[in-house]
Amino acid sequence: xxxxxxxxxxxxxxxxRTRTGMLRAQTFVCAMVVAAISMxxxxxxxxxxxxxxxxxxxxxxxxxxxxxxxxxxxRMWRGDQSINQFMDTWVAPHLASEFGITLRTVEGQxxxxxxxxxxxxxxxxxxxxxxxxxxxxxxSNLRREKLLFGPWAxxxxxxxxxxxxxxxxxxxxxxxxxxLELPWGTVQAALIYDTLRTxxxxxxxxxxxxWIHAHPGRFTHDQxxxxxxxxxELMYALNGGVSKFQGGFxxxxxxxxxxxxxxxxxxxxxxxxxEGRTYPAGVAELHRLFANGEVDFxxxxxxxxxxxxxxxxxxxxxxxxxxxxxxTIANAHYLGIPASAPHAAAAMVVANFLLSPEAQYEKQRPxxxxxxxxxRTSSLSPDWQRKFGALALEANAILSDTLSKYARPExxxxxxxxxxxxxxARIRDTPNR
Amino acid sequence: MTHSRRAxxxxxxxxxxxxxxxxxxxxxATDVIGGLGQPPGLARIQRVLSEAAVWRGTAWAMxxxxxxxxxxxxxxxxxxxxxxxxxxxxxxxxxxMNVPLAFPHLVAAAVGLLVLGQSGMLARILMxxxxxxxxxxxxxxxxxxxxxxxxxALTWKEAPFxxxxxxxxxxxxxxGYQEVARTHGASRWQVLQRVTWPLLxxxxxxxxxxxxxxxxxxxETMVLLAPSNPLALPLLTAERYVDPALARRNDAFVLAVxxxxxxxxxxxxxxxLRSRIEDVGHV
Numbered sequence: 001x002x003x004x005x006x007x008x009x010x011x012x013x014x015x016x017r018t019r020t021g022m023l024r025a026q027t028f029v030c031a032m033v034v035a036a037i038s039m040x041x042x043x044x045x046x047x048x049x050x051x052x053x054x055x056x057x058x059x060x061x062x063x064x065x066x067x068x069x070x071x072x073x074x075r076m077w078r079g080d081q082s083i084n085q086f087m088d089t090w091v092a093p094h095l096a097s098e099f100g101i102t103l104r105t106v107e108g109q110x111x112x113x114x115x116x117x118x119x120x121x122x123x124x125x126x127x128x129x130x131x132x133x134x135x136x137x138x139x140s141n142l143r144r145e146k147l148l149f150g151p152w153a154x155x156x157x158x159x160x161x162x163x164x165x166x167x168x169x170x171x172x173x174x175x176x177x178x179x180l181e182l183p184w185g186t187v188q189a190a191l192i193y194d195t196l197r198t199x200x201x202x203x204x205x206x207x208x209x210x211w212i213h214a215h216p217g218r219f220t221h222d223q224x225x226x227x228x229x230x231x232x233e234l235m236y237a238l239n240g241g242v243s244k245f246q247g248g249f250x251x252x253x254x255x256x257x258x259x260x261x262x263x264x265x266x267x268x269x270x271x272x273x274x275e276g277r278t279y280p281a282g283v284a285e286l287h288r289l290f291a292n293g294e295v296d297f298x299x300x301x302x303x304x305x306x307x308x309x310x311x312x313x314x315x316x317x318x319x320x321x322x323x324x325x326x327x328t329i330a331n332a333h334y335l336g337i338p339a340s341a342p343h344a345a346a347a348m349v350v351a352n353f354l355l356s357p358e359a360q361y362e363k364q365r366p367x368x369x370x371x372x373x374x375x376r377t378s379s380l381s382p383d384w385q386r387k388f389g390a391l392a393l394e395a396n397a398i399l400s401d402t403l404s405k406y407a408r409p410e411x412x413x414x415x416x417x418x419x420x421x422x423x424x425a426r427i428r429d430t431p432n433r
Numbered sequence: 434m435t436h437s438r439r440a441x442x443x444x445x446x447x448x449x450x451x452x453x454x455x456x457x458x459x460x461x462a463t464d465v466i467g468g469l470g471q472p473p474g475l476a477r478i479q480r481v482l483s484e485a486a487v488w489r490g491t492a493w494a495m496x497x498x499x500x501x502x503x504x505x506x507x508x509x510x511x512x513x514x515x516x517x518x519x520x521x522x523x524x525x526x527x528x529x530m531n532v533p534l535a536f537p538h539l540v541a542a543a544v545g546l547l548v549l550g551q552s553g554m555l556a557r558i559l560m561x562x563x564x565x566x567x568x569x570x571x572x573x574x575x576x577x578x579x580x581x582x583x584x585x586a587l588t589w590k591e592a593p594f595x596x597x598x599x600x601x602x603x604x605x606x607x608x609g610y611q612e613v614a615r616t617h618g619a620s621r622w623q624v625l626q627r628v629t630w631p632l633l634x635x636x637x638x639x640x641x642x643x644x645x646x647x648x649x650x651x652x653e654t655m656v657l658l659a660p661s662n663p664l665a666l667p668l669l670t671a672e673r674y675v676d677p678a679l680a681r682r683n684d685a686f687v688l689a690v691x692x693x694x695x696x697x698x699x700x701x702x703x704x705x706l707r708s709r710i711e712d713v714g715h716v
Contacts, residue, residue, distance in 0.1 A: 079702075111675030115682065122466055137677045145469070217569060223661055228677075276575045278660040292552035296567065417678040428661055429486050 004104050004216065016248065055345060056430050060157055064312060067346035068100035074350070075116070075392050076133040077109035079284070082308050086369050090362055095353060101346050110138035117147045117338050127340025130347040135333040136173040137413035139181055142336065149337040149344050151179025156348055158355035161432035163376040169332045173410040174246065182351050183374040185363065187302035188403050190321035190332040197318075198296050204325045205237045209264065212271045218296040220273035223428065226283040228420045233408070235261050237326035242408045250412035262426055269427065277431055291315055301331075304370030304399050311367060321398055323406045330407035357384045366390050455693055461686030469679060481687040489663035491691065497580045497665070498649035501587035502641055508588065510633060514625070517603055527600060534593045539588075542657040545586035549574040549658075575658050580665075582658035587651060591644045595637055602636035603629070640645035642703040646696045666692060 055063060072095075080086055084105070092103040106129070108116060113132050122126060134142065142148050153159055162183055163169050169183045177183075193201045202208040212219045221227040236242045238260040244253060269276030273295050280286045283300065290298035291314060298315075300306065303323065308313040335351045337344050353359055357380055360373040377388040392400045462478055464471040471477065514621060516526045533541070537572075548554045556571040575582040587622055610632065614624045648654075652667040659665045664672065666688060674685035 111677070111682070114679065115674065118467060141679045193651070274573065274576065277578070278662060281656065281661070292550070294550075294552050413677070420677050421681075425486075429489075431662060 007223075011334065027097065055152060055348065056155065057344075060155070063155075063345045064099065064349055067343070067349040069345035070343045071102040071104055072159065072346045072350050073104045073106060073128060073129045073345055074131040074133070074347075075106055075108035075129040077114050078105065078107040079109070080369075082312065082369050083371075086363060090368070091354065091359065092140070093352060094359070099349055099353065101349060103350060108132075110134065110136075114138060114141045114145070114147070117142065117340065118145065121145075121147065127338055130341040130343045131350055132336045132338060133184070133333065134181060134336045135331060136410065137416055139172050139336065140175060140413045142338075143175070143178075143180060145192050147339050148180045149339045149341055150181075152344070152348055153179045153182040153351075154335060156182060156352040156355065158352045161355065161375045163359070163374060164200050165376070166332045166374075168407065168409055169374045171409070172332065172334060173416070174248070174411045175413075177334070181336040182355065183332050184335050184354060185360075185371040185373055186330065186332040188302075188305040188323065188372050188407055189226070189233065189301050189328040190299065190306070190323050192298045192300060192306045192315065192321055193289065193296060194290075194316055194320055195318045196316075197293075201297075201322055202324075203322075205234055205264075208324070209268050212268045215296065216271040217273055218277070219271075220276070220279055220286070220289070220295055221299065222283050223424075224282040224285045226286075226299055227279070228416055228423070229301060230299060231261060231419050231423060232411070232415065233327065233329055234264060235325070235415075236329075236408055237324075238264060241327070242411065245411040246409075247417060249412040249418075252426075254418055255298060258422060261419070262422075265427055267427055276427075279428060287314060290319075301329075302371065303328075303403060304366065304372070307366040307397060308368075308370050323398060323403065325406060327406050327408040329410060330403070330421045331410045357381075361387055364388070366391070366397070387395055451693075453689070458686045458689040458693065461683050462690050464683060467683050467686075471680065471683070477683060478687050478690075481684050482691075484665065486669065487666070487688065487691070490666040490669045493580065493659075493663045494593070494645060494649050494655075494666040495695075497583050497587070497655075497659075500580075501584045501591060501648050502645040504584065504588040505591035505595055505644060506637065506641055508592040509599055509637070512592070513596055513599035513603060513633070514629070517600075527596070530596055531593050533589050534597070536590070537653075538590055539653040539657070541586045541590045542583075542654045545582050545589075545658050546575055549582050549585065551575065565602050576660045577583065578660055580659060583651075583654055583665075586654050586658060587648045590654075594644065595640055596638055599633055602632050607632050630715075638703070638707070642699055645657045646699050649695065649699075650692055 058066070074087075076083075076087070087103070087105050092105075095101045095103050108129070113129070115136065116128070119125075132142075159182060166186075168188055170177065172181065189202070202211040208219075221230045235257050236245070239245075239257040244257065265276075273289065280289060283298070285299045286295070287309065289295045300321070303321045306315060306319050306321045310317055310319055335354065337347045337351075341347055354363075355374070357375060360375050361384065363369050363371050364373050373388065375388075377385055380388070391397075442576055460466045463473055464473065464477055465473045512530060516523045516530075535606045536544075546553065550556070551571050551573065552568045553575075555574075556565070556568045559571065560567065574585070575580075607629070610628050614628045619627065651665050652671060655665045655668050656671075659668060670685050670688040670692065673688060674682055676682050676684070
C-alpha cells in the first residue's frame, strides 16, 4: 500500500530544522524539481502498442506471432501457494515453450488493481500490467472508470468452448461482460466443518442459528469478501431467495431485506466467537481459528478449497465442505486487460491458453488448485470429457448435481458494497448490549 | 559544496518523502486527485472526521502506543541499570537482549499470535499445568479490547532498541560521570537520581517519541493482533484504501493526514519540552 510508505519515524526528521524562510523556500523548490523530474520520467511513452481496433482486424495467428518474445505481467492475488505454483511452475513454462511468451505474475488483488490503474492514469504513467484477475465490484469499478481494454474477449479462439448457457459464467455480478473480460474459473461458496467435531452439521440458516445458540463461541465469519458473501447468502435466505434482488440495485428492497440480516445477527452474535465483539480479518485467519480448534466452521468461496487445504495440511483431514439448502452463491472470476497494457496482444494469447482444455483441466485438479472450469465440457472431445468427469468424483468433493441444485447467482455489486459498509457500521463497530 | 550546504542538502533529502507524501495525501483528502467526480473541497475531511469509528480507532492506537512505549522504556531502564557491569555474564546478557532487534515486526506479531493466542503455547502450558480447563478459559490476549497482544509484541520489539541507546549513553561519558560522583561521596541512590537517570532520560527521550509514533502506526503488528472493534487507525486506513466502494477510497488519505498530523504534534511537543529543559539548563 503505497500511501503507508509515507508514514515515517519522526526522530530523523525532527532534527531537520526548517526554521528559516530561506530553507523553506529551498525545500519547496527542491520538491518541485524532484516532482517535475519524476513526472517527466514516467510520462506515457508513445511506443506503439496495438489498439483494440487494430487487434480486432488482425488474424489470430498474426496476434500470436506479434506476441512472441513479449513479457506479460499479470497482476493477481498471490495469497494462495497452490495458485501461485500453478501459475509459476505450470502455466509460465508452457507459455514460454509454446508461445515464446514470458509470464510474470505480480501481487495485486481487486481493489489494489483498481487503485494502481487509477494512479497510473492520474500520473499519466506507462501501464505496468497486461493482464488482471478480476470480478464483481472490481470489474464494475474498472469498467465505470474506463480502465479496461477491449472488447477483446470474443477474439480469443478458446472463447468458443465457454459454457455460454451458464448465467453464472456469462454474467459477472449481473453485469454484461461486453467482451471486456474473459471467464477463467468458477466457484461456489461453502461452509467447511470437521466431520469428527461436528458429525451432524446444520443444513440451513435456521439450523445454523440453532447450532450457534447451542454451541456458543464456536462460529464466526471473516470481515472480508467471503464474510460479505456469507451475509449476502443470509440476505437471500431471509427474504425468499435471490429473485427479489435481481435486476439491479434497489434501495428500498435493500433496506428492508438487510434489516432482517441485522436482526438475525443481533439475535445470534452474542453466541459468536468472542461474543461477536471481534471478527477475523480474512478467511486465512478464519481457517487458522478452525484448524486450531477455536471455532467449528470456516468458509470459502470455493467449494473445493477444502480439498487443497487438507492436502496442504492446513485443515484437518476430516474437514468437508457443506452447502446450505437455502442456497449458496456461485460466481465466476475473469481475466481482463487494462487499457494501459503495454502488451495487449500477448495478454490475449495468455488468456486464450488459460482457457484451453489443457490449462482448465490442470487448474481444476484437486492437487493443483481445484478451481472449477468455465468450459462446456459436454462439447469437448470424449477424452477431455472423461478427464473432467473423473475430477468430480474426488472423495471430499461435493457432487456437481448437488452444487448446481443449490447454486445462486450473484447480484449487482452495490449490494455487496452496501452490506459490507453497513455490516461494519451496524454490527462490527456497534457491539450488542 | 560547503559543509553547511551539504548538511542542508541531506536534510532536504530526508524531509522530502515526508513533504511529498503529506502533500499527496492532502490532495487526496481534498479530492483534488482521485476524487472520481467528487468536487474538490473539504467535504470528505468533514465527513470522515465526524465518524466515531475514526476517533475510537485513533484513541485505541494512541493507548497502544503510549502503553507499549512506557513499558518498553521501563524495561529498558531497569535492565540497563541491573546489567550495566563489565563482567562476561552482564555483557552476554546485554547481547541476548538485543536478539529481538533482528526480527521484523510482522514476525514479532506472528510469534505473539503463536504464544498468546487462545489456542497458543501459553494456553497449552496453562492447560497442561491444570490452571485452565480448556482453551476457552484462556484470557483473551489476542484480538482483545485492550490490545494486550499488540502491547506485548511492541514492547518486546522496542525495549531492546531503547536498551541499545541506554547502553551507548552509559558506556560513553556516563561511567566517567558516575565515577566522579562516587568519588565526591555520592550515595548509590544519589548517583542514580542525579547522574544516571538524567543521562538516560536525555539519551532516550528522542527515541521514545520515535518509538511511540512508530507504535501508533504499526500496521503490521496490529493486523495480526488487534481487535476489529475498535478498529485501530492504521487498520482503518488500510481498510478504506481498498474499500469495495471506490468513492470511499480517498477516505484513506484523510486518515493518513490525521496520522501524520498526530505524529508531527508528538514531535513538536517533544521539541518544545526539550528546548524548555535545555533553557533551564537542567543536567
